[in-house]
Amino acid sequence: MALTNFILTVAGVSAAVLLLRSDVKNSAAIFRRNVKQIRHWLEQESQSASSKVGDKVKPKEVGGKVHQKESPKDD
Template identity: 40%
Template structure:
């Protein structure tokens, strides 16, 4: 009885290993494809973004204007 339980357990474990081996291979290949796709998206995004210089603000912007005389108005 113990011998038949051992053989049944070994057969079940072997069958599960055999069935999941292809799933693991497919999952690994799918993961590699996804990584390649994401990497290409990142590279395309980096190429589309061009470095730009910050806009220069003229020095006179924001400077206080002298008050106008009431005589000129």
């Protein structure tokens, strides 16, 4: 009886390990893909923000005086 319980326990643990292994691999692959996408979004956002900041900072001259370029206000 003890040998049968041991064999069933080993079989059950082995089955659980095999199932969890594939779940962990799939989860890791999805996580890596999500991290790549988030990095891509952050790079795009930083490039977009830096180009917008560069446009707003350019001074313009009016009547010999230098004025900051007015940015449109969001309503």
